[in-house]
Amino acid sequence: MATLKKIFLVDDDHNNNEMLKMHLSSKFNLEILTFSTGEDCLNNIDLNPDYIILDYNLNSVKAEAANGIDILKKIKETKPEIFVLFLSGQDKIEVAVDTIKYGAYDYVVKNQSSFLRIENCLVNIHKNIRLQYLAKAYRFATFILGGILLAIIIMAILFKVFGISAVNPGWV
Amino acid sequence: MEATKVSDLTFLKQFSSGNTAMMKKLINVFLNTAQDSIEKIEGFINEKNWERVGSIAHQLKPQCSYMGIKTAEPIILQIEDAKNSDGSSIPVLFFSLKEIIQKAMAELKEETDKLA
Numbered sequence: 001m002a003t004l005k006k007i008f009l010v011d012d013d014h015n016n017n018e019m020l021k022m023h024l025s026s027k028f029n030l031e032i033l034t035f036s037t038g039e040d041c042l043n044n045i046d047l048n049p050d051y052i053i054l055d056y057n058l059n060s061v062k063a064e065a066a067n068g069i070d071i072l073k074k075i076k077e078t079k080p081e082i083f084v085l086f087l088s089g090q091d092k093i094e095v096a097v098d099t100i101k102y103g104a105y106d107y108v109v110k111n112q113s114s115f116l117r118i119e120n121c122l123v124n125i126h127k128n129i130r131l132q133y134l135a136k137a138y139r140f141a142t143f144i145l146g147g148i149l150l151a152i153i154i155m156a157i158l159f160k161v162f163g164i165s166a167v168n169p170g171w172v
Numbered sequence: 173m174e175a176t177k178v179s180d181l182t183f184l185k186q187f188s189s190g191n192t193a194m195m196k197k198l199i200n201v202f203l204n205t206a207q208d209s210i211e212k213i214e215g216f217i218n219e220k221n222w223e224r225v226g227s228i229a230h231q232l233k234p235q236c237s238y239m240g241i242k243t244a245e246p247i248i249l250q251i252e253d254a255k256n257s258d259g260s261s262i263p264v265l266f267f268s269l270k271e272i273i274q275k276a277m278a279e280l281k282e283e284t285d286k287l288a
Contacts, residue, residue, distance in 0.1 A: 012231065013205075013231050013234065013235070014201065014205065015198070015201045015202060015205055015235055015238075016234055016235070018198070018201065019187070019198065019238065022188075022194065023187070057227060057230055057231070059227055060227045060228055060230070060231040063224060063227075089230055089231070089233045089234050090230070110233070110234035110237070111234065111237050112183045112237055112238065114234075115187070
């Protein structure tokens with residue numbers, strides 16, 4: 001049985017976490033876990049989420065909570081394979097650029113269309129993974145077929161050089 | 173004549189696909205968090221802690237967007253910008269924001285009663 005993909009929603013805005021959870025559960029079959037700080041997310045990183053949706057400002061509940069970019073850096077240090085998407089009310093371009101620089105897959109500004117945009121990002125990630133898998137399979141198949149072709153050519157040359165007939169190889 | 177509404181539930185209706193229980197739940201969460209945020213902002217204004225005022229106001233921004241409280245968003249943006257200066261304009265900006273949010277809360281409370 002295929003294992004369920006796991007997603008972490010990290011936002012100090014409880015309402016936003018709930019709305020995103022509702023939206024994603026209605027669209028995908030996912031195991032969804034919510035956290036209000038990045039530190040809580042990092043403490044649970046060994047649960048190996050496939051995706052993390054991370055807010056930039058995470059200090060409205062705990063003033064000393066680290067911001068999303070610091071959390072992103074720590075995630076990428078330990079689990080670079082996790083797809084991290086930013087969902088933030090912060091619409092400053094320099095913040096968005098920084099998140100991409102440190103390895104975020106995409107940056108979505110919180111507004112009425114953000115749930116649909118996150119949904120599309122997850123679909124795109126899934127498509128990319130599938131394409132990468134197909135490309136890998138294609139490369140492998142090409143390698144095997146190339147090997148077979150090369151073996152046939154070498155055998156044909158050897159037959160020719162040693163005067164062995166393919167019809168009557170000589171040992172019959 | 174009906175006074176102009178400051179909230180608009182078009183997005184919420186669309187988001188919840190007409191599920192009134194879901195709408196009611198989301199509105200109630202907003203009512204609680206908005207009230208809590210206003211109280212926190214007032215406390216931080218008294219302490220002149222503009223950084224925290226900005227953080228709490230920032231959190232309100234998407235919620236206002238979901239509840240269709242369009243007039244609150246530019247004020248929140250101004251509060252977020254003002255936290256980086258001396259913060260002297262924040263109390264006046266907050267006064268306008270509080271007025272809008274409280275009006276929206278009254279409207280939304282009325283909506284939830286209708287949904288019941």
